Amino acid sequence: MRTSLVFGSSLLLALLGGGTTAQAQQAQTSASSNDEPSYRKEFTYGINFNTRGGLIGGASVRSTRLLNQDWLRFWSIEAVEIKHPKEQKVGTQYGGTIVYGKSNYMFALRPSVGIQRVIFRKAPDSGVQVNGLLSGGPSIGLVMPYYISYDYSDRTTNPTAPATDIRNEQYDPMIHRNEGAIVDRAPLFSGVGETKALIGAHIRGALSFEYGRYRDAVAGVEVGALIEAYSKAPPIIRVAGVSDESLNDRFLPSVYLTVYLGSRN
Secondary structure, three states: OHHHHHHHHHHHHHHHHHHHHHHHHHHHHHHHHHHOOOOOEEEEEEEEEEOOOOOOOEEEEEEEEEOOOOEEEEEEEEEEEOOOOOOOEEEOOOOOEEEOOEOEEEEEEEEEEEEEEEEEOOEOOEOEEEEEEEEEEEEEEEEEEOEEEEEOOOOOOOOOOOOOOEEEEEOOOOOOOOHHHEEEEOOOOOOHHHOEEEEEEEEEEEEEEEEOOOOOEEEEEEEEEEEEEEOOOOOOEOOOOOOHHHHOOOEOOEEEEEEEEEEEO
């Protein structure tokens, strides 16, 4: 009788212990599966703010593919406006506004490829994930003339005569010497047909802080630094008697912040 009780107790303990072990293994497997990314591709689009742009620097899109749990590969393209650090808007006596000395707009298209490393992984449905990114590629600079409206009216006999000859032209400091005759900035795309290309290259490093409440959506911010160089200095600002190269730089480093949204599948 005593032998039967001892055997029964041992069997019960074995069964309970086996169940506990099975449950622990199942929980461990579940936790491990939750750590694994639940997506293979990611597509994001964002708005860029940078130290060489205006209020909004530009926009970008990015496509990312998962390589393994910690590494990802991506391609992206970014379009931004590049401004000269000394650009300053001034008013004219006609009531218009111009950027004094500006002769060209500068826009940049930046296709690039890069890698992304997960530094700190967030929980599946909440928290913040930190990623490190490194990318580079060519830069295509688009130099578009900055047009102004200039008053060529002849007032030799009557200084107060109304304007009768106003022309839209690219600002040239050697031609438009009389600042008082500048009426206003011409429409934005007045010189689009005269746009010229400059070839360069860029490289960037960044950290992104990603937040997503759902497995199929992503949102976050990216903060980084970019180094860019062109084959020659874009003549954004021009001054009579001063060389374009001394006023403008072919090396254009900047610091940026991008706010982005996207989806995963």
